[in-house]
Amino acid sequence: xxxxxxxxxxxxxxxxxxxxxxxxxxxxxxxxxxxxxxxxxxxxxxxxxxxxxxxxxxxxxxxxxxxxxxxxxxxxxxxxxxxxxxxxxxxxxxxxxxxxxxxxxxxxxxxxxxxxxxxxxxxxxxxxxxxxxxxxxxxxxxxxxxxxxxxxxxxxxxxxxxxxxxxxxxxxxxxxxxxxxxxxxxxxxxxxxxxxxxxxxxxxxxxxxxxxxxxxxxxxxxxxxxxxxxxxxxxxxxxxxxxxxxxxxxxxxxxxxxxxxxxxxxxxxxxxxxxxxxxxxxxxxxxxxxxxxxxxxxxxxxxxxxxxxxxxxxxxxxxx
Amino acid sequence: xxxxxxxxxxxxxxxxxxxxxxxxxxxxxxxxxxxxxxxxxxxxxxxxxxxxxxxxxxxxxxxxxxxxxxxxxxxxxxxxxxxxxxxxxxxxxxxxxxxxxxxxxxxxxxxxxxxxxxxxxxxxxxxxxxxxxxxxxxxxxxxxxxxxxxxxxxxxxxxxxxxxxxxxxxxxxxxxxxxxxxxxxxxxxxxxxxxxxxxxxxxxxxxxxxxxxxxxxxxxxxxxxxxxxxxxxxxxxxxxxxxxxxxxxxxxxxxxxxxxxxxxxxxxxxxxxxxxxxxxxxxxxxxxxxxxxxxxxxxxxxxxxxxxxxxxxxxxxxxxxxxx
Numbered sequence: 099x100x101x102x103x104x105x106x107x108x109x110x111x112x113x114x115x116x117x118x119x120x121x122x123x124x125x126x127x128x129x130x131x132x133x134x135x136x137x138x139x140x141x142x143x144x145x146x147x148x149x150x151x152x153x154x155x156x157x158x159x160x161x162x163x164x165x166x167x168x169x170x171x172x173x174x175x176x177x178x179x180x181x182x183x184x185x186x187x188x189x190x191x192x193x194x195x196x197x198x199x200x201x202x203x204x205x206x207x208x209x210x211x212x213x214x215x216x217x218x219x220x221x222x223x224x225x226x227x228x229x230x231x232x233x234x235x236x237x238x239x240x241x242x243x244x245x246x247x248x249x250x251x252x253x254x255x256x257x258x259x260x261x262x263x264x265x266x267x268x269x270x271x272x273x274x275x276x277x278x279x280x281x282x283x284x285x286x287x288x289x290x291x292x293x294x295x296x297x298x299x300x301x302x303x304x305x306x307x308x309x310x311x312x313x314x315x316x317x318x319x320x321x322x323x324x325x326x327x328x329x330x331x332x333x334x335x336x337x338x339x340x341x342x343x344x345x346x347x348x349x350x351x352x353x354x355x356x357x358x359x360x361x362x363x364x365x366x367x368x369x370x371x372x373x374x375x376x377x378x379x380x381x382x383x384x385x386x387x388x389x390x391x392x393x394x395x396x397x398x399x400x401x402x403x404x405x406x407x408x409x410x411x412x413x414x415x416x417x418x
Numbered sequence: 419x420x421x422x423x424x425x426x427x428x429x430x431x432x433x434x435x436x437x438x439x440x441x442x443x444x445x446x447x448x449x450x451x452x453x454x455x456x457x458x459x460x461x462x463x464x465x466x467x468x469x470x471x472x473x474x475x476x477x478x479x480x481x482x483x484x485x486x487x488x489x490x491x492x493x494x495x496x497x498x499x500x501x502x503x504x505x506x507x508x509x510x511x512x513x514x515x516x517x518x519x520x521x522x523x524x525x526x527x528x529x530x531x532x533x534x535x536x537x538x539x540x541x542x543x544x545x546x547x548x549x550x551x552x553x554x555x556x557x558x559x560x561x562x563x564x565x566x567x568x569x570x571x572x573x574x575x576x577x578x579x580x581x582x583x584x585x586x587x588x589x590x591x592x593x594x595x596x597x598x599x600x601x602x603x604x605x606x607x608x609x610x611x612x613x614x615x616x617x618x619x620x621x622x623x624x625x626x627x628x629x630x631x632x633x634x635x636x637x638x639x640x641x642x643x644x645x646x647x648x649x650x651x652x653x654x655x656x657x658x659x660x661x662x663x664x665x666x667x668x669x670x671x672x673x674x675x676x677x678x679x680x681x682x683x684x685x686x687x688x689x690x691x692x693x694x695x696x697x698x699x700x701x702x703x704x705x706x707x708x709x710x711x712x713x714x715x716x717x718x719x720x721x722x723x724x725x726x727x728x729x730x731x732x733x734x735x736x737x738x739x740x741x742x
Contacts, residue, residue, distance in 0.1 A: 139608035252698075282470040282635065287679035287691030309609060312638075312681025316689050336685045353613035355638035357665060357680045358687070363620075364642060366613035370578050 100127035101270055101303050102151070102188075107163035109146050109155065109327075115375060120146045121327045122378045123163070125401070130270065131301040135314040135335065137350075138324035141371055144307045147324075148273045152190050153180045167271075186216045189264035193276040195256035199248040205232075205259050206244035209266055216267050231262040235292060254285035258292070265296060271303045278313065290317055311354050315339055323347050326372040326382030333406035343408045345390075345417055346383045381411070389417050422458035423496055423629050424482070424515075424597055429455045430490035431474070431481045431653075438702055449701045451477040453653040453709070454491070456728070459597065464623070464630040466644030466661065468637055468676070472701070474653035475633045476520075479599040482631070483517050484508045496596075513543050516590035520602040522582035526574040526589075533570040536560060536588050543593040559588040563618060580611035587618065591626070598623075600632045604639060616643055637680045641665055649673045652699060652709040659734035669734065669741045672710050708739070716740050 109121040121143040128134055138144040149155050151165055151172060165172040172183065184190075192198040200208060209228035213219045219227065225244070232240035235258040248256055257277060264272050274293065278286040290313060297304055306318055314321055314335060322332040323346065331344035342348045352365040369386035381387070384394040389412050401409040408414075430453060434446035452474045459465050467475045481488045484502050493500045495514060501507045519525035526535055537556045544552055560570060563584040574582055583603060590598060600619070604612040616639060623630060634640050640647060640661075647664050649656045649672065657670040668674045678692040696713040699705050705712065708721040720739050728737045 139610060283637070283679045283681075284470065284676060284691070284694055286681070287689070288693055290681075291691060291693075310681065311609070311683040315683050315685040315687070316681050339683065339685050350609060351683065353610050354683045355613075355616075355636075355642040356683055357638045357641055357677070358682060358684075364613040364616055366617055367610035368614070370580060370611070371608075 099130075101130045101132075101167070102128045103164075103166040104147070104151070105164040105166065107147065107150065107165065108161070109143065109150055110160045111156065112158045112160070117375065117377075119327060119374050119377055121150075122382075124324070124327070124329050125163075126322055126329065126332065128271065128303050128305060131297075131303055132320065133297060133304045133306065133318045135318035135321040136305060136307045136324060137309065137311065137314055137321055139309055139371065141326075141374065142324040143327035144324050145275055148190065148275050148305065148307055151188065151273060152184060153177075154190075182216075185212050185264070185269065186267045187269050188271045188273065189267070189269040191257075191260055191264050191272060191274040191277045193279055195253060195260045195280065196248065198260050199256060201248055204245050204247055205251070209244075209259075209263055212263060212266050227266060228262075231266045232259070234265065234296065235259070235262045237262075253281055254289065257281060257285075257289055261289070261293065261296075265300070265302075268300055269302065271305065272297075273305045273307070275307045276309070277306075279308070279310070286313070293317070311339075311351065323350070326378070327374060328378065328382050329401050329407075329409060330383065331406070331408045331410075332401070333408075337406055343406055343414045343417075344410050345387045345412075348417065349386075349388075381409070421460075421497075423461045424459040425494045426455060426457045426482060426491065427494070428491040429478065429481060429488055429493065431477050431486060432489045433486075435702070447702050450704050451653050451701065452481060452488075453704065455648075455650070455653075455655050456491075457648060457655075457658070459629050459631060461596075461629055462623070462627050463645045464632055464643055466640035466647045467631060467633045467650060468635065468640050468647060469650035470676075471635065472652075472698075473650045475650050476601050477653075478650070479517070479601055479631055479633055483515055483599050484511055485517070513593055514595055515597045515599060516593060516595040517599045517601065518583070518586050518590050518603045521606055522579050522586055522603075523574055525586055526582055528574055531571050531573055532560065532565065532577075532585055535574070535585060536592050539589060539592040555592065559591055560585070562622075563588045578611075580607055580614060583607065583615050584618065587615075587622070591622065594626075595628070597629045597631070600630060600634075602634050603632075605634060605636060612639070619643065637665075637677065649676065652701065652704065654709045655728055655735070655737055656710065657734070657736050657738075658728075663734065669736045670738050671714050671716050671740075675715075708737075 105125050107121055107124045111118040111120055136144045150161055161173055206228050209231055210224035213224045213227050229240050229244055237243055237258055278289050318335050321335045321338045323330045325346050330346045342351055349367040355364055367386055372382045380396050381394045381399055384390045393411055399409045399411045401407045431451045433449045435449050438447050455478055469475045480486045482493055487502050500511055540552045540555055604615050632643050644661045647661045648658045651672050657673045668677050675692045675694050682689055694713040699712055707723055707725050711717045711721040726737045726739045728735045
């Protein structure tokens with residue numbers, strides 16, 4: 099039984115230049131307690147998928163498909179009904195911890211607001227819960243720091259507060275949208291370790307959205323690779339890194355510099371990302387793919403397979 | 419080993435700030451951004467500079483390029499000390515030292531076409547060429563970095579980030595420089611595009627015999643492109659050495675902590691990050707003794723009292739009393 103089931107999700111934006119096809123018929127499931135990575139480069143649609151789950155898409159977005167959570171389609175819920183899901187059942191961690199926090203509110207108030215709203219706690223109980231949450235994310239001296247404003251914290255500490263906000267109602271699913279991209283490596287390592295500890299303690303499912311394959315390798319059970327708003331490959335993380343079966347995944351892994359292995363040239367993927375102003379009629383990666391054949395430029399491959407699913411017309415053996 | 423093309427000795431940069439003053443007429447406080455960095459760059463080699471945000475790595479190369487004025491220390495370019503107060507000296511420096519910036523789009527003038535962007539330094543610095551030769555140079559450079567001729571009259575906003583960075587590289591190369599200072603040139607780019615730009619820089623370096631100083635926070639990229647690596651913390655030098663050896667056997671406690679935190683794109687490798695306790699010192703008020711003392715797992719009384727000197731041994735320079 100899956101916790102969240104995204105089916106045939108398509109997101110388009112009407113812009114001055116035309117319709118941008120940001121996400122093109124993407125389907126996936128997340129099981130309870132599972133750690134899943136959504137990997138992709140900028141413009142691949144990974145953040146838009148998370149925003150659509152939370153009902154936070156921009157006004158010019160048109161969404162189709164279904165996002166099933168506890169038997170309900172989140173896309174059809176009213177704002178009131180969605181507000182009961184947000185933070186309580188599904189919470190989000192945003193990329194930039196400074197703009198995710200309200201600069202005019204003490205961090206304590208931003209935490210207590212959530213439990214007062216969702217669990218009907220009184221002021222004193224809510225404050226106790228907020229201090230507990232801040233202690234859970236290892237903020238030293240939480241009892242006093244609760245009355246500080248966001249600007250009084252460092253970037254890493256702010257991100258801990260954002261994580262505390264996401265965790266305070268113990269939701270079943272956390273969407274972490276590039277939670278460490280704005281942070282230094284030493285802080286990134288601490289935050290990822292913290293997320294990992296909390297995840298195993300509460301058995302929360304996590305959808306980690308990132309472009310950093312190093313972070314994925316250290317954290318996620320399963321990885322999903324997006325390109326041009328289309329799912330290219332999904333596989334258990336170990337298999338994905340050991341034997342990537344899609345040409346794009348292969349290209350991506352070869353392009354990442356590894357600190358432990360500096361030998362040889364980085365192999366770049368030639369070309370540039372696709373123009374998403376046109377509706378998708380063929381594989382979005384065909385123009386940059388070294389293994390593309392004529393058929394790839396006319397047919398749109400479907401995602402097929404068991405443990406490893408791939409959307410590619412060429413058999414794995416034929417890939418270079 | 420050839421003679422160094424650029425040597426920097428005890429370079430210091432401080433900025434005045436109003437922050438932390440009691441009264442508007444109180445004297446300005448000083449932010450100590452770079453605190454005595456010495457390095458030498460040999461012809462055709464690449465020096466990588468790494469460190470966390472705020473460690474002064476960008477300020478260091480901006481000071482070398484003369485974009486901020488160093489407050490102390492000397493920079494020697496091809497055997498001649500540079501006087502940053504003299505306009506002639508700075509112009510001569512620009513002829514030999516060019517910079518590539520972090521934000522590829524913001525570093526190009528939005529009101530100039532690509533052709534104008536690349537030909538401006540050509541006109542300014544390549545007076546030795548006649549106009550046709552200058553045009554040909556612009557054409558060749560853009561062609562070399564992979565911008566198609568049909569796009570020469572377009573404006574920067576019409577290009578992607580990766581293409582803008584290529585244009586920035588072509589502009590830097592237009593004066594035929596000897597040294598390229600790269601300030602996080604690929605951190606704004608996607609992985610697949612990042613590799614294209616890194617490879618392009620390496621190819622150009624081999625073709626034109628350029629020397630590079632490559633600043634980045636991504637240790638994987640720095641390791642890949644650099645011959646030597648310099649590790650900075652709070653504006654000071656912690657460790658410097660040949661890049662393979664430094665990554666394999668870091669000797670300074672800060673380098674060790676930094677390297678242990680780098681995520682590895684291989685699920686079979688278990689990363690055990692070494693967590694640094696303690697707070698960063700304020701750059702307004704640097705501690706006596708070692709800059710890293712407040713977070714160092716190995717600190718002892720000696721670290722508070724005296725600043726460790728940068729000691730060289732076996733091609734490695736380490737500033738630590740208790741280096742391994």
